[in-house]
Amino acid sequence: MLLVDEKNKQYTGDGSVDFKGRPVLKKNTGNWRACPFILGTECCERLAYYGIAANIVTYLTHKLHQGNVYAARNVTTWQGTCYLTPLIGAILADAYWGRYWTIAGFSIIYLIGMCILTLSASVPVLKPVECLGSICPPATPPQYVVFFIGLYLIALGTGGIKSCVSSFGADQFDDTDSQERIKKGSFFNWFYFTLSIGALISSSFLVWIQENAGWGLGFGIPTLFMGLAIGSFLLGTPLYRFQKPGGSxxxxxxxxxxxxxxxxxxxxxxxxxxxxxxxxxxxxxxxxxxxxxxxxxxxxxxxxxxxxxxx
Structure with missing residues (x-):
């Protein structure tokens, strides 16, 4: 009985499994060894999101030549969509895909949206011509379509990430272990710290880049960081603990x-x-x-x- 109890203590008691569906050993998976990959993903994703949200009104008014009211309405609608799509991600993660595959799948959608947005600000045929004095030619319908496709793919992508990353990080700590339960509280402190770091860099450095070095570069840098976020997340796969989806x-x-x-x-x-x-x-x-x-x-x-x- 002592040998059985000792063996059981080596495994997690919360029903988590590894990426192959097997019971996981505590010493090889989860805990703080898996958190840097998740925290890095969150930091890069928030940097990408706020790299767009912090200055998108300026882009709509100065580059797409929209009026202030129309631009503000478009941004408000987009941000509202970003806060509604996590309902989709949460349901898919809990009922069907699990948090890992939801984050991975929606991150790819997010990256595609970032790439489209960067192209719309970089390729001459996809962006309106510059103003000539007081004459500012409006964007053409195809230019609007490309831009808003990229923007709303980002809104869809953030729904799968925002709803699952913090929970997936919490899954790395065994609730049945008193020591790991304490560490879970520290994880959320670091989670919001890294989130704030990404938002700070976007709201300061990236805004300066967009207004002084060009919007193509200003959107391209967040796109690069989003690619790094996906790479960081996938790199930690062997270390993660997974909770099986439990139905709708x-x-x-x-x-x-x-x-x-x-x-x-x-x-x-x-x-x-x-x-x-x-x-x-x-x-x-x-x-x-x-x-x-x-x-x-x-x-x-x-x-x-x-x-x-x-x-």
Whole structure:
């Protein structure tokens, strides 16, 4: 029994697997050894995003010759799309692809969008001619189409990255290990630090490059960093810990609502272990873990039902 317990301690207890689907050894995967690749990905992606968002109004007004109101509306619509697409990425990651493949797939879409945007600002036929005195010829419809295709591919790409990178980083730490659980809190500190570093460089250095050295170079540098982000992320693949997708979260939310209504009159057992759908330590949902019992999330009334019980 002692040998079995010692062997079990060598593996993660949260159900994570390696990239081949095998149980993972703690000493070989995850933890801080995998985090530099994830943090580097986030830093480069944020640098690329803010390298566009911080100064895109200026590009629309000075290069595409749009009015201030029209340019501001286009930027607001694009930024709103960037904050809606993470819903798509989150559902795909949790239900079907897993976080790793969602990040990898959407990062490629992101990079394609960056390349198109760089070409639209660099290739003469894809960008409007410069103003001649007070005469500023507007962009042609094909030029608009190329530019906005690149812009909205970036919005789609950021949806798969923004929704998964922080969670994928948290997956590298075993919740069942008290020491790794503490390190997970430190990971989020470093995560937001690297995010802020990328935003700072974009909002200062890249903005200066765009306005003084040209927009082709100003968009090309973030494109290069996005390529580095993808390379950094893929390089760490053998070190990552993966959580299997557990099915559609929308279906589970509906199940909780229905179950909470049907079981609203049941008496809560004193033994909290009886609140789960299975008796062993694993969850009935593949790739998921049992939630700890709590009285803080009641279902409809102050009855002490936890979400575990309602499910």
């Amino acid at each position: 979260p929308i279906i589970r939310i509906c199940q909780v609502v229905v179950a909470s209504v049907r079981k609203r009159d049941l008496v809560v057992p004193e033994d909290s272990s009886l609140l789960y759908e299975t008796l062993d330590n694993s969850s009935a949902i593949e790739g998921s873990r049992k939630l700890k019992h709590t009285n803080e999330l009641s279902c409809g009334r102050d009855c002490g039902y936890s979400c575990d019980y309602c499910y």
